[in-house]
Amino acid sequence: MTTWRWDQGRVLYFQFDVLREIAKVLVTFEGKDINDNSINDELRKSLRDHVGLPFAPDSYKINRNYSRVFQCALLAYLQGKSLYVSDICKMLAADDSYLSNCDNYMYEVFRRFRFPFPAFNEYEPQTERVYPFCAIIKYLIALREQGRSAKVSLEDICSYVIGNSCTGLEDVDFYNTLQPTTYRAEGDSVRQLREMLAFISQCSFLKVFNKELYLDVYGDDDIKHLLQNILIPNVQEPMADKGDEFCQMTKVIHQLVTPNVNTSSVNILSPLSILDKDFTEGKRVRVQHLRIERSTLLRKFYISLHPEPVCEACKEHVREKYPWVDYMLDVHHLLPLASVIKLSIEGTSLDDMVGLCPSCHKAIHDYYRKWLKSNNLDDFRSKQEAMSVYLEAVREIA
Numbered sequence: 063m064t065t066w067r068w069d070q071g072r073v074l075y076f077q078f079d080v081l082r083e084i085a086k087v088l089v090t091f092e093g094k095d096i097n098d099n100s101i102n103d104e105l106r107k108s109l110r111d112h113v114g115l116p117f118a119p120d121s122y123k124i125n126r127n128y129s130r131v132f133q134c135a136l137l138a139y140l141q142g143k144s145l146y147v148s149d150i151c152k153m154l155a156a157d158d159s160y161l162s163n164c165d166n167y168m169y170e171v172f173r174r175f176r177f178p179f180p181a182f183n184e185y186e187p188q189t190e191r192v193y194p195f196c197a198i199i200k201y202l203i204a205l206r207e208q209g210r211s212a213k214v215s216l217e218d219i220c221s222y223v224i225g226n227s228c229t230g231l232e233d234v235d236f237y238n239t240l241q242p243t244t245y246r247a248e249g250d251s252v253r254q255l256r257e258m259l260a261f262i263s264q265c266s267f268l269k270v271f272n273k274e275l276y277l278d279v280y281g282d283d284d285i286k287h288l289l290q291n292i293l294i295p296n297v298q299e300p301m302a303d304k305g306d307e308f309c310q311m312t313k314v315i316h317q318l319v320t321p322n323v324n325t326s327s328v329n330i331l332s333p334l335s336i337l338d339k340d341f342t343e344g345k346r347v348r349v350q351h352l353r354i355e356r357s358t359l360l361r362k363f364y365i366s367l368h369p370e371p372v373c374e375a376c377k378e379h380v381r382e383k384y385p386w387v388d389y390m391l392d393v394h395h396l397l398p399l400a401s402v403i404k405l406s407i408e409g410t411s412l413d414d415m416v417g418l419c420p421s422c423h424k425a426i427h428d429y430y431r432k433w434l435k436s437n438n439l440d441d442f443r444s445k446q447e448a449m450s451v452y453l454e455a456v457r458e459i460a
């Protein structure tokens with residue numbers, strides 16, 4: 063049985079926005095010997111300045127503590143003396159590339175990341191290839207097909223997916239027949255698995271809440287799309303050398319095709335009334351934002367944390383005003399429209415979500431639209447800017 067491994071203790075470095083900043087720095091160090099003391103210092107300074115996270119401790123070479131972040135995220139690998147920067151890294155670093163969208167990046171990781179993985183010591187090229195993300199998501203789809211709740215705990219993943227030696231290459235019918243096993247993760251691998259799930263929960267159709275990974279899809283079209291276009295492992299012959307394996311795994315040979323995301327199915331099931339225009343106008347189609355604000359799961363999580371429906375903007379207690387309506391609040395995402403949900407150690411974070419009554423929600427999006435238009439912008443340039451415009455709108459409402 064293949065052991066599933068991941069990096070450990072660096073979840074915040076795996077946030078999509080952070081990875082993009084790391085990628086921008088790494089491309090400028092392509093081919094350099096980052097084990098050389100002065101280059102290593104330069105790299106650390108550059109990473110700190112751009113990413114805003116400590117790349118500590120200073121007494122260790124960056125590569126000693128962060129090479130697993132770079133590798134697991136498919137960005138870079140120190141091959142011999144020079145830093146190999148992947149195609150994925152270059153695309154992440156570029157503005158307006160296919161991979162500047164978190165979902166598209168995740169799709170590439172799902173298809174490419176496989177065990178045995180060259181970042182880990184016990185790399186054995188002849189071991190059977192396992193595509194862990196494809197396996198987990200197919201198992202979630204199988205649960206949904208069985209009419210069960212599409213969520214898994216870490217224990218379920220061990221017992222059903224790892225314990226049955228799933229490879230991610232099987233079809234969903236296979237996952238429908240899985241029986242529990244006695245396999246349990248132990249020691250470090252528990253934490254590694256948890257952080258691995260937190261990482262993938264940045265994809266708009268996955269969420270982690272109360273230590274469970276949920277599949278958050280809008281309907282059968284989404285499932286069809288996942289199975290036909292996304293969950294198809296990028297199968298290649300194993301390479302004996304770790305560096306060669308990493309290069310092969312991250313090579314982008316074919317022009318990638320932007321997956322066709324069906325927003326019409328989102329509209330039908332939407333609990334919201336705000337206009338799609340808010341999300342799709344301008345150059346970028348902000349499907350991720352649309353999916354965040356319309357996620358029934360996120361709304362459910364929000365309600366479990368805020369049982370009393372109080373609008374954050376007008377402070378109206380909507381159940382007092384409309385006693386016959388159970389919980390009339392929309393969940394609004396405070397970050398720039400193109401941002402994904404913030405990641406915490408626990409997984410999906412609701413820190414940037416607020417509950418708004420439908421009127422305030424619409425008014426705030428109208429305010430955003432006018433503000434962006436008058437500033438000739440497509441989206442907010444930073445979290446701070448998005449937040450300050452939100453507060454401006456709230457002040458107007460109060």
Ligand SMILES: [Zn+2]
Nearest residue numbers: 373376419422
């Ligand atoms: Zn309100």
Ligand SMILES: [Zn+2]
Nearest residue numbers: 355393394395
């Ligand atoms: Zn909103």
